[in-house]
Structures are given as structure tokens and as C-alpha cells.
Amino acid sequence: MNPRLSPSVSVVPLGAGVVEFFKTNTRQQVRLRTPDDTILHIVNGLDGTKDASEIATEHGATSQSVARLLSYLERNGILDNVEPSSDFDAYEVFRRPVSFLQDFSTSHEHLVRMWDALRSARIVVVGLGAVGSWVACCLVQTGVRRLVLVDPDVVELSNLHRQLGYRTSDVGRPKVDALSDALMRYRPDLDIERCPVELSEGSLERIEGGVDLVINCADKPTVDQTSKWVGGYCMPRGIPHIVGGGYNLHLSLIGQTVIPGRTACVRCFERQLERDNEIDPTRVKKLQVPNRKVGSLGPLCALNASMVAMEAVKVLTGCTDPANANRRGEFDITTMAVSYTAYERLDDCDWCGEHGKYSGQGR
């Protein structure tokens, strides 16, 4: 295909012989020093109507210098990688997400690979409540097609204000059914498996076939406990997993992303959290009330879930490294700021450490 400038790239002459390429989706800036305005003219004329030799002739440049320039632009993701659009599954529906990913791609083939990874990935979402229901919807809107939904609960009237996809007429129905139906109304070509079981140690073993990512949004009995059960399933299989958070005390928790063998695992986090709490007991603020029903707000759940879904896209496509590996954050509604705390991978971790039971993953 003839070279064409990516529609999301702005070309900004900065003066003193410097041209900046600004990618609007990622805010990445690429700067190129040029001896004169020829490169600026060539770049601004890249509309897909001419091939490299026609461009060289038009601008009185050598074919080698034009080839070098085009190679540089391609390597830096400045050329349009979308065409031919027929290479992208469901392109007409998802052309905007495809265009979004384009800023992370270095070639048409790379972009198609990222899109295919998203479309073919099989993702388990555990817990379809305040965070999980939003996560599932966000993923489907992004282009994800294959989901395994895990939750034993039925829809309650008090769920509706913060859990996406459920209607008043769904009250009493299993959440896996109500959410599957809602998602299928959005995209009938989805591949959704319903798993109405309570998460416990070993309960994910019943899922047959390969899994590319597990997102834990279950908080019973606690987020820490469910994350360990999810980690216990994922670590020996090398499956990335994301802690989506819950709502008891952790409504604003931006959980960690775990890539087995590469990042701190759930146990690394647990040990360091215990250590921090021993150093400063005031950090431990547990509600000692049985059956507590603390406040909750839909927009806060949506924000949390959006961040989880964005991390999922990074893990699945490899477009860029997940940001929440080795850290977790807390969102403060009063300041709208997220504060992050870093946690390291422990060499002596009994899960992922050198002598840990899952040490085979990446060590």
C-alpha cells in the first residue's frame, strides 16, 4: 500500500529545522531534525496516492533518501497502518478502537496481530458486581469477544445503582444470565460461557480450555483472599491476572497486574502489605461490623473498572507494558488523584521466588 500519514498524527514544524510528529492517542512525540523543508513537504504530501518513486520524483529527492525516510516513519508508527481494513475482524463496528491501537503499532501486520489478540483472547471475569459488570462491558466495547463469567449471585434491586447491564426486570435472575443477555444484545457474535459458581480454592479448575487473562472482581470473603485463589489458579499455568478490587473498604483500590514470572505475584504483595501494616498499625482500618453495607457510588466503580480494562488491553495486545505491575493505587474522590504504592518481586517469595512453588514461571 502507498505510504500515508496516520490520521491521528499531527505534523508540527518547531523551527530550527525540527519537525515534531505528535500522536494524539498516546501523546507520544517523535522529533526529526531536517536540513531543509523538503522532508516537511514530503510528509505533508503522504496521502496514499503515490508510491515511493513518485514521491522521490515529485520532490527531486533520491529514492534511497525517500526509502530511509519512509522506513523511519514506519518504525516510529507515524504511517497509517489500518488499510486494508478487510484484515480486521468486525472493522466497521470497531474501526475507532483499531485506530486507537494504531498509534502503538509499527506496521500494518503488527496492528492486525494486536487486534487479533484482542478478538481471540479468552478472558475470565470473576465477580460480576460493582466492578466486574463494568469490566465485562468495557472489554466487549473494546473488541473482546470471548468471556467466561463467574458469579453465583442473583441480581438484587440494590445492585442496580452501580452494576452495569442489569435491569429491574432482572431482579432474581442469576447475574451470569442477566449480564450475558445484556452483552449479547450489544454484540450477538460474542462467545460467553456462564459459570454460576462461588469462587473458592480450586473452583476455577472446572474451566476447560486455554485462558489468556483472569480478572478478579470478587470480594467475598475478602479481595485479598479471592486474589490468592485466583493467583493459585493462574500462577502454575502462567496466566496473567489483574486484581480488580471490590467495594468493602476498597472501592477506590486500583489493583495490581500480575504477569507470572515477570512481576510481583499476589503473595509478594500480601507479604509486603503485612510488613507495612506491622510498621504502621494505623494503616489497618478494618470495619469490625458483620454484614457491613458501606456506601458505594456507580461512577467510582466505573472509573476503577475502566482502569482494569485498559490494563487488560495492554496485557492482551502487548501494545505497551501494563502500568500497574508491581504497584497498586488508591483513588481519592476529594482530590481526584490516584496515589500509588510500589511493591517489589521478592526473591524469597514462597510462590514466585527462586525456591517458590511456582518458581518455574520465568525464572
Ligand SMILES: [Zn+2]
Ligand atoms: Zn511472589
